[in-house]
Amino acid sequence: MMIVNNNNNLISEIKNQVDLVEYIGQYVNLEKKGKSYLGLCPFHNEKTPSFHVNPEYKVFNCFGCNKSGSVIDFVAEIENKTIKQSIQQLAKHIGVEVSGVTEAETPESQMMEMHAFVTKMYHHVLVDTREGEQALNYLINRGFTLETIKSEMIGLAPEKKNFTTELLEKRGMNLELAVRGGLIGRNENRNDYYDKFRARITIPIKNHQGAFIGFTARTLGSDHPKYINTSETNIFKKQQILFNLSDARRAIAESRELIIMEGHLDVVKVKASGVKNVVGLMGTALSDTHINTIKTVTDNVTLMFDGDEAGRNAQFKHGEKLLKMGLNVYMLSVPDGLDPDEYIEKHGEEKFNYFVRNGKTHAVKYMADQLIDDSRSNDIRFNENIKFLKRMLSYVKDPILLQRLLDDVSELYSVSPELLATSQSRVPNYPNNNQVVPRVSSHLFSRDFKEIQLLKIFLTDPDLMMKNKEFLSSEIFTSEVIYSIFRKLVFYYETHGTIDLSTFQSELETHEQEELQKIKQLKINDGVNQSIIDDYIDDLSGIRNSKKERELLSRQLKIAQQAADIDEIKRLTEQYRIISVRHKN
Template identity: 30%
Template sequence: MGQGLISDDVINQIRDRVDIAEIVGQHVALTRTGQNLKGLCPFHQEKSPSFTVSSSRQIFHCFGCGAGGNVYTFLMKLTGAGFPEIVRDLGRKVGVDVPESAGGYSSEARTQLGRIERLNAAAGAYYQRMLLDHTAGAPARAYLDGRGIHHNTIAQFQIGYAPQEWDGLTKAMLKEGFTPADLVAAGLSIPRDQSGQQKTAASGHYDRFRSRVMFPIVDLRKRVVAFGGRILGEGMPKYLNSPETPLFKKGQTLFALEAAREAAGQQHTLIIVEGYFDAVALHQAGIRHVAATLGTALTAEHITVIRRFASNVVLLFDPDQAGVRAALRTLDLFVNSGLSVTVVSLPEGDDPDTYVRKYGADGFTTLHQAAPSLLDFAVEHSLRTAESGTVEDRIRAVDAVLRILQKSAHPIEREERIRLVAERLGLSQQRLIDRYPTLASEETRRPSPRPAVTPAVASPKPKANPEERDLAHLLVQGSLSAEDLRRLSPDAFSASAYRRLIECALQHREQDGRVSVRGLLDTLINDQECGSLVSELSMSEQHYDDVPAHIAGCLDTLERRGRERTMGALIQELKAAERERREADVHRLNRLINEMRIRKAGVMPAALTSAVKE
């Protein structure tokens, strides 16, 4: 059997039908480099791509943090889902049935997740029916038409309508077999005794969303995980989101990311806006690499998600003070994250929705091309305060600018910006530089902000001699002949991870005596001791002038070292025998040592080898 209760046959069928490059490419912006694909690692912070995917071997490896594995490993590490859930999801995509009992996921939590998922899908269909209803949906259709939203865009984003009726959704879902507890768990209904209202409602519950245009929030697995609603007419809050549920975490989710990820990967850029209509309007205008926050500030988890798809980020917030503050708050999240961030400022009175309807995609492209970096945007904001304020304001603003510049890890970048700031304010550049130590000491006393992503710390690599590493590399590349393998011994390798690799390789020899590389990778790719080593060696590109000669040389070196270790052990044993006056052992050991010295440059004959083991 495979992992859990899922058979190896099912696991292998699914893996053979998917292409890891296609799956990874849905989450990481990849570019082709030789035979492999490269991108920024989604599992740690880096500025230069070290995350590599091999279509031919169906594995991935990050040379920065050491993460590696197959398509199952990637999705488990990326989503946090368990192995059975990943297998089941991939199985549905490629048409391989995975028994529901497989994986031991019959727990109450698993059942609840499944019911919330099905309930959200049913609720989304209900809201769409209500929007199309001739009478009930008329106000919402008129509103969407007034916002310039086309019918095909409504269909693409599955936009719906929650009617004014107090418990319309609740009654509809109860008829479909869901329970009041299901509706509460999904955040779609609220118990009446919590409402403070005197209304009566089905089963003592009322709908959370009423008289609102509804936007399903879809995750990267294409599941409806929550909803956002924009009220029709007056009322507060203008926008209302589902509460967090076992299926929905607001600080990890971006609206329309599932629709944007392909375009974001192709352009290596993701545009971040603040509202549902902003995202929808830009998509409708043909700007498809756009996602929106859900009424909250960007979080470290958001940055981690964004890095899977893009290396460039465009912040497109409203031009009012709230929008400026929202952009400035992201500085600590993005600084030194490996992402290039720019800020597009819209004309006063416009938001992304209204601007793109006026000027179209070309108008936005013009703004984008002139957009400053997030660092420059933050500096400019502080400089405007310095130029227009009192002396005290200017001092505070200068300190703010220097603190911003301190966040940059690039000394040349800092120096150039300090020069520009000094010129702008008519101050001495040296005076600004002299101010740095004081601010630096203040910063060290402050609590450190939570990092946006895990620091780039590589996993410890097993130490091995060059000959050992080269032989292991050529082994997983399938370059060792049957004769080479007969000369290969796990005991000749100094590191346990290498010994484990060689032992397993010798167990995966085919009828012709060569190693089945695919079988070896399947066995070891997730091995705790040497999985990372195997993925790294599989992805490493190293040139050898003469492969057979290099293999022979490495084997000769390992055998020579083995003989030297044997010689050393025999000498130590001889000394012990002499001290203990074991004459027979002294005679035997002297004979073996003398024969080894005579044959120092060659290979020990079988008779001598047997004698050593006596």
């Protein structure tokens, strides 16, 4: 490694050796225009590209916000670093050792240093110790190679009490800062520290610049919640971070496409299969900040969520938001109700890669396909769904693509393209909270309130919750946010032995905090007992609703028979059989 002492020589060396187009291309989707390259500015929101990169003069310049400079200035701006830190980063990039350049540590940089240290120790426990054998075998049996486990620095937070706390203390690290960084917690009653992660496989989370800032941790057993994330900190903000973006930048730039997924282990598995342009959400929320970040690297987004109903509903929700923000949106719906990891295990990497390359459907076409059954059986829903699809079509700006989508939806719904296109420019731009997004498969009667009531009971009587936790799954709590709060509530109670609502609420994600605040205000009757809980579980499991479900399927089957729709008759008959087996009365 070359060592450089003179700062001026080092700057010259960086400018000469760093390929400016290639480096900035990791962050911005660039197109060659004459002697320069053009893209959307990463420093301000814009729809028309005004960000220029000139490889001859080794400078960038945005004519929209007037930011300009060398690759050093770009790194300082894009990664919120000082000039000295940018020089150090770029020197490392070209293999030059910097002598005599130091930077004062900030609390945030110390938190990242702690996370890097703990990530290495968890990884060591997983791959090098007897305690990690069970977790390592579990991962290998799920199809993760040792090479992937090592490259992703997957680890194991051991069962041992205070393992992380003691490691940090022996290392001479500030425990209060570790609390603020989300690595450990503090018990206010006993005034001592405890580990946030125990007996869990850890998947490290990096910020968009590649520094370790948190973990997703998966239980090894049947504990709930199955997954927990680092709580919100100064360096880890779920509304700002896309999992794996720092590693995916180059693949996104090359493919001109970004694929969004749900589970972080799924992202790792898909990445190992050869599909590198994948990122994951932190939970289920897709924020405006996320979308603005996406727009700096590509205009093409594909949503690949689980193949179950919850995954399809999430694709609807996020698909509309991305379309509205001017992106080209596509869907990959994993067949047979599988998640991507399961699909790879069942069919192999080659078939999965073929599916990713060739299985994409434009978001509007996907939505139209998903809503057609609902529309055929109910005239009111037909009208609502047509209005919804007209709104989706209004977001499509490419005239050729729009014409094709109009033809597809028109044929599917037997409605003229002219009617679908009528007054598109006058479709109101409703705020998100007023927009009605159709459910992919409408429930037979509203269950949301009962799920909320059941959670409220558990907030006030955790003993009832613990007695029934084995019977409560995502089939009972079908609301993603309610189920997430429930799982975290069980974990909190098992960890602390009591429920301090204020402390518990502070550890939730923002949208979960808002939901919990509403639930806390709900009043329930006194005298709730196990018999009432049993009634709720029976109701929410679908046992009582199966009769209504079969009645609706019977009506839909009659319509299909009248239309002589053989495929629809087969599909509905199979649904009827499954429901009858699942809910025998």
